[in-house]
Amino acid sequence: MNREFAVKLPIKLPIIREDLASLRAGDGVLLSGVLYTARDAAHMRLCELLDSGEPLPFELRGAAIYYAGPTPPPPGFVVGSAGPTTSSRMDFAAPRLIRRGLSCMIGKGARSAEVVEAMKECGAVYLAAVGGAGALLGGRVLRSELVAFPELGTEAVRRLTVSDFPATVAIDSLGGDIYSEGRAEYLRSIK
Amino acid sequence: MRIIAPERISDAVARLFIDANVRLPPDIRAAVGRALENEPWRPARRVLETIDENADEAEARGIPICQDTGMACVFLEIGYDAHIGGDVYEAVNSGVARGCAEGYLRASIVRDPLRRENTGDNTPAAVYIELVPGDNIKITVAPKGFGSENMSRVKMLRPSDGARGVIDFVVSAVEDAGGSACPPVVVGVGVGGSFDKAALLAKRALLRPLDEPNPDPYYAELECELLEKLNALGTGPMGFGGKTTALGVSVLSAPTHIAGLPAAVNISCHVTRHATEIV
Known part of the structure; x- marks a missing residue:
């Protein structure tokens, strides 16, 4: 792991995998550009589309998916609170999406061995945002557009x-x- | 006897649901501040700083602290001499629906656990009613996020497992939760009662402010031991490693059967919210 930790590397999204290769677990990053929100229900829909050979509602190659379901925006706001949800619930679909070009996932908590395997095979990265910091993270959103599955409410793809x-x-x-x-x-450092 | 209009309950629930979601209670803020002073691990410090900054930003902008504005757990302590002129459950749910709309909170409840149609207004609430002396109604709204709820557990221990068994059970639940429960966590523990009672005790335990010690010295000591063990796990904020895995532990106990030692652990994230009003 990178012992510098505190660096805040600027990352522009979407991003090709080669440009993610130098990132190491523990690095701090500042993301700018496009993220697609998708959580449990949207992932089930994406898998259904893949099963039936239909196109996905956004270009997966180089994309970043953010596991999040924001609160509705009060008047004058772009989004409300928009922190990450627990990523492991999306592990069932992630390897499939990674093998189809997904570069980057943003959520919180550990991933399954299958997801990590697919990431290593394809050169994808998984970023963690601070769970429960939805007000701050929502404040970093400049624009929000509905892309697919509006009937899913907060679980729609944006x-x-x-x-x-x-x-x-x-x-x-x-x-x-x-x-x-x-x-x-950490445990070694306090011995 | 005092007559209380159901609208007064609805109004209070709507207010409390919004307030709890936007303003982090002072005891939690103080605990995060203390943790920041004592946390030596850099990735952990970065998380704690973000948590602190987020609470300021939520309050200043009137935005929910966390996008999981929770399942509304509503605790009513109704005085024997208070008479509610209507349906108390309906009063609570209309307050939750109004709070959800007026506070721009997230609709996070599905009508059926398997068919999963969103109710659109965060109802129904989980309502717990207790009868107490007096003619007031004390209303506490505790929105509960499910990242941490999902990591909670009940276990029927053996009487011979004793306090050691309870400690091992709680520590392993928090260890297994890792970064998914949004540590630093607040841990509610229920011991005794029956299978169902233990779980409710664990949830109620989360309502006690962190700066209020357990009134029973035996359990106060058990809480200290648990907190020390949890913070020795090294899980740290968000599971990035560090000293701050738990901000507090609160234990509630109840009489139980000679053959049993039910234990429940209700894990709550660093956004442990509750707001109270007396009507």
């Missing part, structure tokens, strides 16, 4: 344009994983 959206590299493209290594390194 294209968010963000600026200086803070996250931490949780699992890098080599399989470096902050959820196992961060804890172990």
Whole structure:
């Protein structure tokens, strides 16, 4: 793991996988550009589309999916509160999306061995945003457009344009994983 | 006997649901501040700083602290001498629906657990009613996020497992929750009662402010031991490693059967919200 930790590397999205290769678990990043929101129900829909050979509602190649369901925007706001949800619930669909070009996932909490395997195979990264920091993260969203599945309400797919959206590299493209290594390194550091 | 119009309950629930979602209680804010002073691990400090900054931003902009504005858990302590002139459950649910709309909260409830159609207004609430002396109604609204709720557990321990068994059970639940429950967590523990009672005790335990010690010295000591063990896990904020895995532990107990030792742990994230009003 990168022991510098505190660096805030600017990342522009969408991004090709080669440009993610130097990121290491523990790095701090600031995201600018486009994220697509999708959570449980939207992932089930995306899988149904793939099963039936239909096109997906957005270009997966180089894309970043944000596991989030924002609160509705009060008048004058772009979105309300928009923090990450628990990523492991999307593990059932993630390997399939990664193998079809998805570069980047943003959520919170550990991932399954299958997801990490697909990430290493394809060079994708998984970023963690601070769960429960929805007011701050929502404030970094400049634009929000409905892309697909409006009937899903908060679970619809939205294209968010963000600026200086803070996250931490949780699992890098080599399989470096902050959820196992961060804890172990901290415990070693206090011995 | 005092007659209380159901609208007064609705109004209070709507207000409390919004307030709890926008303003982090002072005891939690103070605990995050203390954790920040004592946290040596850099990725952990970065998370705690963000949590602190987020609470300021939510309050200043009137935006929910977290997008999971929770399942509305509503606790009513109704005085024996208070008479509600209408349906109390309907009063609570209309307050929840209004709070959800007026506060721009998220509709996070599905009507049926398997068919999963969103009710659109965050109803129905989980309502718990207790009868108490007096003619007032004390209303507490505790919106509960499901990232941490999903990591909660009930276990029927053996009487011989004792306090050691309860400690091991709680520590392993928090360890297994890892970064998914949005640590630093607040942990509610229920011991005793029956299978169902233990779970409710664990939920009620989360309502006690962190700066209020357990009135029973035996349980106060058990809470200290649990907190120490949880913070020795090294899980840290968001599971990135660090000293701050739990902000507080609160235990509630109840009489139980000679053959049993039910134990429940209700994990709550750092956005442990509750707001109270007396009508």
